[in-house]
Amino acid sequence: MSRFTEHFRMSESDVIEYVREKMPDFFGDEELTCHEIGDGNINFVFRVKGAETGKSLIVKHADHAARLTGQEVSLDRNRIETNILLLEGKLAPGTVPVVYYHDLVMSCVIMEDVGDHENMRYAMMRHETFPTFADDITTFMAKTLINTSDNIIDPKEKKRLVQEYTNPDLCEITEQLVYTYPYFEDGMGNSVFGPVHDFIEKELFQDKEMHLEVAKLKEEFKSYAQCLLHGDLHSGSIFVKQGSTKVLDPEFAFYGPAGYDVGNVVAHLIFAWVNAEYTEKDPAKKEKFQKWAEEAMVDTIDLFREKALAEFKANVTDRMAKTEGFAEWYVDGILVNTAATVGIELIRRIVGVAKVKDLTTIEDQEGRAKAEKICVTIAKDCVKHRTEYGKGMCYVAALKKAYEALK
Ligand code: ADP
Ligand code: MG
Numbered sequence: 001m002s003r004f005t006e007h008f009r010m011s012e013s014d015v016i017e018y019v020r021e022k023m024p025d026f027f028g029d030e031e032l033t034c035h036e037i038g039d040g041n042i043n044f045v046f047r048v049k050g051a052e053t054g055k056s057l058i059v060k061h062a063d064h065a066a067r068l069t070g071q072e073v074s075l076d077r078n079r080i081e082t083n084i085l086l087l088e089g090k091l092a093p094g095t096v097p098v099v100y101y102h103d104l105v106m107s108c109v110i111m112e113d114v115g116d117h118e119n120m121r122y123a124m125m126r127h128e129t130f131p132t133f134a135d136d137i138t139t140f141m142a143k144t145l146i147n148t149s150d151n152i153i154d155p156k157e158k159k160r161l162v163q164e165y166t167n168p169d170l171c172e173i174t175e176q177l178v179y180t181y182p183y184f185e186d187g188m189g190n191s192v193f194g195p196v197h198d199f200i201e202k203e204l205f206q207d208k209e210m211h212l213e214v215a216k217l218k219e220e221f222k223s224y225a226q227c228l229l230h231g232d233l234h235s236g237s238i239f240v241k242q243g244s245t246k247v248l249d250p251e252f253a254f255y256g257p258a259g260y261d262v263g264n265v266v267a268h269l270i271f272a273w274v275n276a277e278y279t280e281k282d283p284a285k286k287e288k289f290q291k292w293a294e295e296a297m298v299d300t301i302d303l304f305r306e307k308a309l310a311e312f313k314a315n316v317t318d319r320m321a322k323t324e325g326f327a328e329w330y331v332d333g334i335l336v337n338t339a340a341t342v343g344i345e346l347i348r349r350i351v352g353v354a355k356v357k358d359l360t361t362i363e364d365q366e367g368r369a370k371a372e373k374i375c376v377t378i379a380k381d382c383v384k385h386r387t388e389y390g391k392g393m394c395y396v397a398a399l400k401k402a403y404e405a406l407k
Contacts (some may be wrong), residue, residue: 004106007075009063012036015046019059022101023110027055040236040249041068041354042077047113056115057100062107074169078107081251083164085111087228088250092143095136096247114246117239124235124272125358127280129292134299136245137238137265142307145258148228151312151321151330162225167254170231171222174252178344179218182351183211189353195369196376200351203376213383217340225255226334233261234345234356235268258334262304263341266395269297270346271358273399274374278367294399298392301338305331305390332390339389343382346375370406377402 004018012034019032031051038045044067049056062078065071082102089096097112123130150158181187185205192200204210230237231252239246273293280286312327320326349356350372359375362368378398382389389395 004103007106009044010046010061010106010108012046015059015061016048018106018108019048019057019110022103023057026057026100027053038067042066042073042251047115056113058097058111058113060109060111073173075107077167077170077251078109079104080165080167080170080253081249082109084228084230084250084253085109087148088140088144088230088247091147092140095140095245096250114239114248117241117244117246119236120238120240120245121235121268121272121357123240124289124293125275125279125361127276127285127289129289130240130242130245130296131292132243133240133245134296134303137247138300138303138307140245140247141233141258141261141265141304142311144230145227145261145334146308146311147315148255149226149258151318152315153317155318161228162255165228165254167231167252170252171254171256174231175218175222177352177354178348179214179221181353182344182348183214187352190351191353191355192351193368193372195365196350196372199373200376203380204347204351207380210380210383213340214344217337217344217383220257220337221260224257227255227258229253229256229258230261231256233264235265235272238265257337259337259339260341262300262334262338263343264345265300266297266338267342267345267349268356268358269293269300270342270375270378270395270399271349271356274371275358275362277403278362278364278371294396297395297399301335301389301392301395305335308334335390336386339382339386339394342389342395343379343386346379346382350375373406374399374402377405 002021004021010018016032016034027050030053032048033051034046034048036044037047044061044063046059047056048059062075064075066073082099085096085099089098097114099109099111101110146152181190183204230247230250231254232249237247237249239248273290276286276289280289308331309327312330316322359368359371362371381398
């Protein structure tokens with residue numbers, strides 16, 4: 001009799017039994033080890049490994065309560081995550097882990113172990129460079145975003161997908177943590193690094209013009225069901241090795257404005273750049289890393305534009321959307337939302353509850369304060385002047401300007 005007919009939170013030994021039952025052929029009868037390797041806030045992630053062959057797989061398991069905070073989050077996130085991995089794997093083969101098995105009862109997905117890649121945030125914090133990254137990530141974004149939009153797929157199918165991927169619990173987290181709390185002194189979970197408190201108060205809590213722009217962007221996030229987003233495409237959701245990039249953890253996926261994904265990628269390259277500025281002791285390594293990060297920002301925007309246009313033109317089915325000039329209007333609109341997202345993502349990681357290690361691990365307090373000020377300065381410009389960021393080099397120019405202004 002199976003023990004897995006009703007949801008419960010599994011331990012490491014439960015997971016071994018679970019894998020043997022659900023995927024009997026993967027390991028045969030070799031001895032298995034299992035370790036919880038999750039470092040995220042929300043789910044339990046286990047690696048199951050064969051003692052003899054070294055073969056392995058990953059079991060991602062959702063419980064009613066989030067892993068770190070204990071906050072109640074719908075188990076439906078596991079269904080969304082699995083279906084998105086399957087869909088992304090179809091639209092952009094090789095960019096996400098392969099799904100082996102899925103189970104709505106236990107809220108589990110068993111998938112390919114991409115442990116030969118590593119968390120991109122940590123790799124960038126060692127100031128390692130990944131020359132193929134921008135090419136890889138723009139292929140992923142152009143294919144998954146453009147090919148889930150109204151102009152490509154049948155409008156009825158698109159509306160069915162919007163229903164399938166309606167993700168109220170995870171969207172609520174973003175609406176509050178990204179689009180609301182960081183703009184108010186009393187925002188839940190906020191914490192401001194002491195040396196920048198007065199700066200943040202003046203530049204963010206008191207800037208009503210900024211609040212108005214963020215309110216408009218929040219409205220767009222909530223109501224523009226443009227493309228099926230990954231929804232959490234920061235550098236900790238991206239795993240890299242030389243020549244290869246894998247995207248993990250799409251549980252925040254829903255239909256929203258496409259720039260939300262593209263902007264997240266650029267924002268976390270900016271965090272990596274400032275981290276290098278204030279932590280890297282070897283001048284040659286710093287220079288090499290920052291040059292790569294700048295090129296990656298430029299290419300993320302410019303290659304995305306090029307590939308999104310090509311994808312759109314090759315696959316557009318809507319008669320009106322085939323009108324000359326529409327594709328350019330559409331993709332350039334995504335880049336406006338991209339700039340705004342770069343801004344709000346930079347800000348929420350500095351003021352809000354979910355900080356980034358790129359900043360919090362800068363030991364030199366003056367350096368960290370400078371890094372945060374640079375990011376907030378760029379962020380405000382990206383939000384307020386979002387229509388002026390149509391080319392990748394605009395981000396590098398904003399970065400250099402904010403850096404010089406601080407000197
Ligand atoms: P959460 O949803 O809780 O944020 P993640 O999906 O980000 O969980 O996974 C947490 C960690 O587990 C990742 O940072 C990574 O180290 C590991 N992990 C998750 N999926 C895989 C996978 N398919 N292959 C290898 N490691 C993985
Ligand atoms: Mg997650």
